[in-house]
Amino acid sequence: MSNAVGAVIVAAGRGTRMGTAESKQYLLLRGKPIVVHTLEAFQRHERISEIILVTGEGEVERCKEWVQAYGLTKVAAVLPGGSERQHSVHRGLKALGTEWVMVHDGVRPFVEAAQIDACFLEAQRTGASVLAVPVKDTIKQVDGGVVVSTPDRSSLWAIQTPQTFRLSELLAAYESAEREGFVGTDDSSVAERSGIRVAVVEGSYANIKITTPEDLDFAEFTSKPSGERTS
Numbered sequence: 414m415s416n417a418v419g420a421v422i423v424a425a426g427r428g429t430r431m432g433t434a435e436s437k438q439y440l441l442l443r444g445k446p447i448v449v450h451t452l453e454a455f456q457r458h459e460r461i462s463e464i465i466l467v468t469g470e471g472e473v474e475r476c477k478e479w480v481q482a483y484g485l486t487k488v489a490a491v492l493p494g495g496s497e498r499q500h501s502v503h504r505g506l507k508a509l510g511t512e513w514v515m516v517h518d519g520v521r522p523f524v525e526a527a528q529i530d531a532c533f534l535e536a537q538r539t540g541a542s543v544l545a546v547p548v549k550d551t552i553k554q555v556d557g558g559v560v561v562s563t564p565d566r567s568s569l570w571a572i573q574t575p576q577t578f579r580l581s582e583l584l585a586a587y588e589s590a591e592r593e594g595f596v597g598t599d600d601s602s603v604a605e606r607s608g609i610r611v612a613v614v615e616g617s618y619a620n621i622k623i624t625t626p627e628d629l630d631f632a633e634f635t636s637k638p639s640g641e642r643t644s
């Protein structure tokens with residue numbers, strides 16, 4: 414089988430924490446939908462041969478139009494997602510035909526080419542990898558408004574995307590999770606429970622997931638999405 418690398422970009426969430434009428438992935442950032450910035454980062458990357466975009470059920474046609482309008486020629490399919498991120502990823506995985514898959518949030522437009530490379534190369538070396546950054550704050554476990562414990566920060570990382578796997582292994586893990594009713598918040602947690610060892614690659618604090626309104630301020634006023642950078 415070839416060493417081809419595909420990407421599943423998930424953008425079927427509702428963005429309830431953002432609180433806007435329009436789902437956050439379709440909001441304009443520097444005049445372009447956020448999800449288009451994200452797609453451009455993968456479209457431009459020489460390693461990526463194919464992209465599956467997973468969107469809201471009622472947004473498939475609009476997204477197909479953007480795929481045409483923005484020249485996103487690597488997008489092989491635009492599919493409706495499911496009720497949880499995990500269901501949306503699963504639908505995307507089933508539509509992909511490459512050896513490797515990089516799963517990425519449609520609302521992380523600041524991912525850089527070097528980070529995509531580093532994540533892929535580590536997965537190729539070890540089997541699976543995620544981008545992440547060490548947590549900067551002290552983290553406490555809280556119950557009923559009261560501190561229960563203070564875990565040692567030196568072993569805590571904030572996990573990002575992309576997350577890279579052999580497609581066949583991740584699909585098997587997703588199928589097992591579905592059979593057993595497990596729902597996790599990222600792809601690594603699905604893989605971990607199937608015994609896949611996942612390596613951590615240090616990414617960047619700028620690779621934020623646009624989640625709440627202050628993230629939009631960061632997005633507008635700090636660095637440019639990676640698709641717009643010249644270097």
Ligand SMILES: Nc1ccn([C@@H]2O[C@H](COP(=O)(O)OP(=O)(O)OP(=O)(O)O)[C@@H](O)[C@H]2O)c(=O)n1
Nearest residue numbers: 423424425426427428429430496497498501519
């Ligand atoms: N059913 C879902 C839920 C989430 N996502 C995608 O997963 C990524 C990360 O999810 P998150 O930031 O939690 O997005 P939302 O679920 O939209 O946000 P919220 O939890 O605030 O509603 C986003 O690109 C989102 O569109 C998805 O494809 N399908």
Ligand SMILES: C[C@](O)(CO)[C@H](O)COP(=O)(O)O
Nearest residue numbers: 518572573574598599600622
């Ligand atoms: C996959 C992820 O981006 C890792 O941080 C994240 O878990 C997905 O979004 P959510 O906010 O946890 O639903």
